[in-house]
Amino acid sequence: xxxxxxxxxxxxxxxxxxxxxxxxxxxxxxxxxxxxxxxxxxxxxxxxxxxxxxxxxxxxxxxxxxxxxxxxxxxxxxxxxxxxxxxxxxxxxxxxxxxxxxxxxxxxxxxxxxxxxxxxxxxxxxxxxxxxxxxxxxxxxxxxxxxxxxxxxxxxxxxxxxxxxxxxxxxxxxxxxxxxxxxxxxxxxxxxxxxxxxxxxxxxxxxxxxxxxxxxxxxxxxxxxxxxxxxxxxxxxxxxxxxxxxxxxxxxxxxxxxxxxxxxxxxxxxxxxxxxxxxxxxxxxxxxxxxxxxxxxxxxxxxxxxxxxxxxxxxxxxxxxxxxxxxxxxxxx
Amino acid sequence: xxxxxxxxxxxxxxxxxxxxxxxxxxxxxxxxxxxxxxxxxxxxxxxxxxxxxxxxxxxxxxxxxxxxxxxxxxxxxxxxxxxxxxxxxxxxxxxxxxxxxxxxxxxxxxxxxxxxxxxxxxxxxxxxxxxxxxxxxxxxxxxxxxxxxxxxxxxxxxxxxxxxxxxxxxxxx
Numbered sequence: 001x002x003x004x005x006x007x008x009x010x011x012x013x014x015x016x017x018x019x020x021x022x023x024x025x026x027x028x029x030x031x032x033x034x035x036x037x038x039x040x041x042x043x044x045x046x047x048x049x050x051x052x053x054x055x056x057x058x059x060x061x062x063x064x065x066x067x068x069x070x071x072x073x074x075x076x077x078x079x080x081x082x083x084x085x086x087x088x089x090x091x092x093x094x095x096x097x098x099x100x101x102x103x104x105x106x107x108x109x110x111x112x113x114x115x116x117x118x119x120x121x122x123x124x125x126x127x128x129x130x131x132x133x134x135x136x137x138x139x140x141x142x143x144x145x146x147x148x149x150x151x152x153x154x155x156x157x158x159x160x161x162x163x164x165x166x167x168x169x170x171x172x173x174x175x176x177x178x179x180x181x182x183x184x185x186x187x188x189x190x191x192x193x194x195x196x197x198x199x200x201x202x203x204x205x206x207x208x209x210x211x212x213x214x215x216x217x218x219x220x221x222x223x224x225x226x227x228x229x230x231x232x233x234x235x236x237x238x239x240x241x242x243x244x245x246x247x248x249x250x251x252x253x254x255x256x257x258x259x260x261x262x263x264x265x266x267x268x269x270x271x272x273x274x275x276x277x278x279x280x281x282x283x284x285x286x287x288x289x290x291x292x293x294x295x296x297x298x299x300x301x302x303x304x305x306x307x308x309x310x311x312x313x314x315x316x317x318x319x320x321x322x323x324x325x326x327x328x329x330x331x332x333x
Numbered sequence: 334x335x336x337x338x339x340x341x342x343x344x345x346x347x348x349x350x351x352x353x354x355x356x357x358x359x360x361x362x363x364x365x366x367x368x369x370x371x372x373x374x375x376x377x378x379x380x381x382x383x384x385x386x387x388x389x390x391x392x393x394x395x396x397x398x399x400x401x402x403x404x405x406x407x408x409x410x411x412x413x414x415x416x417x418x419x420x421x422x423x424x425x426x427x428x429x430x431x432x433x434x435x436x437x438x439x440x441x442x443x444x445x446x447x448x449x450x451x452x453x454x455x456x457x458x459x460x461x462x463x464x465x466x467x468x469x470x471x472x473x474x475x476x477x478x479x480x481x482x483x484x485x486x487x488x489x490x491x492x493x494x495x496x497x498x499x500x501x502x503x504x505x506x
Contacts, residue, residue, distance in 0.1 A: 130409070132409050308499060327496035
């Protein structure tokens with residue numbers, strides 16, 4: 001029998017070493033896996049971004065008599081560790097329900113791909129409905145520049161100045177009854193023919209039976225804020241012949257000059273135009289904004305949201321129209 | 334002592350005594366016993382660890398999928414035809430990707446959780462869920478899922494839709 005020279009001990013040590021490295025590796029895998037899970041669950045809440053969005057929403061809620069303007073502090077909002085960008089979205093043409101004659105009979109027609117496009121838009125909307133993705137849905141109607149600068153899918157339906165066929169369809173999409181939608185269509189036609197406007201009292205009466213379904217979508221509030229709208233939109237609108245505004249260019253120039261100096265109030269807007277307060281122009285031009293795009297970046301994440309000032313819901317304490325998010329998306333940078 | 338370490342002497346060719354062999358055997362036996370106990374305990378821990386890891390993987394992927402699925406529910410702000418059927422063990426929604434006709438369902442099945450968007454189905458095995466609506470200011474903004482995993486592990490997953498309709502809406506069926 002040959003003597004044992006310790007190889008058995010070495011083998012045991014080797015086995016133990018192998019086992020210990022195997023165990024260490026497995027333990028490391030488990031720890032990493034758990035760490036990733038915990039980190040994932042923690043990170044995905046993105047609560048700080050949403051908290052900041054809530055702060056911005058609260059700042060946008062204000063008295064309806066105070067005009068919204070590009071000089072508002074919300075557009076230069078700063079917060080340590082956050083990058084915030086706010087853009088007004090509603091003072092543009094909403095191709096989903098724009099009155100096609102304003103588009104066809106003013107310089108706004110330059111935004112269309114051809115002269116006949118505005119009049120075919122009406123039938124297209126009846127056949128194909130509306131979309132939030134306007135660049136795709138109305139690709140055959142408008143120029144690239146129009147989509148970038150002058151169009152928006154965000155704006156409420158206005159009974160006094162939007163297309164009556166679009167209004168009828170919008171009422172049905174919003175959940176209103178077909179017969180009610182057809183009735184509203186006929187009322188709008190009558191009002192246009194008699195050159196009258198629907199006032200607030202009439203609006204309340206009209207919506208009574210369908211108020212719950214429609215009051216947050218349909219109203220008579222002007223969608224373009226004179227302090228925000230592009231000067232091309234304002235000048236073009238004022239030149240619309242049926243408005244019968246004398247010295248349209250001078251009126252437009254004085255409005256644009258005045259808003260450069262300081263935000264225009266509704267009373268100042270009426271004074272500047274020299275028009276009757278019930279003039280149809282003021283169903284288009286007002287001093288309030290309704291939709292905003294908000295982008296908040298922090299900690300490697302970006303929250304993009306669209307905020308809307310509600311037409312009918314008000315804060316119980318302040319009485320101001322509520323500003324609420326209607327879309328949001330969080331992305332890793 | 335010199336006798337005990339006899340094997341260190343290179344000139345010694347006499348082999349081991351019975352006592353030396355017995356002591357070595359005893360040492361090896363005790364080492365083997367320790368190793369056996371350790372291995373047994375390790376295998377138990379490994380099994381438990383494997384379960385935790387599987388749970389962790391399910392949590393990560395199910396959470397990610399549920400959040401992405403719900404973020405793809407995008408009714409336009411003016412639309413009233415948004416329907417949400419939120420039962421405790423199944424959820425059915427329309428407006429998947431903004432299309433009113435494309436339906437998303439999340440439901441418990443015998444093989445786990447099925448998440449179906451249009452024709453596409455994703456299954457998460459060995460788990461189930463309960464669901465309830467998340468309502469903010471009377472507007473339905475998303476769904477809270479409680480994922481139930483093996484060994485009674487539960488995880489809360491808060492999900493939000495990609496967009497919300499403007500009118501006050503909250504109705505479960």
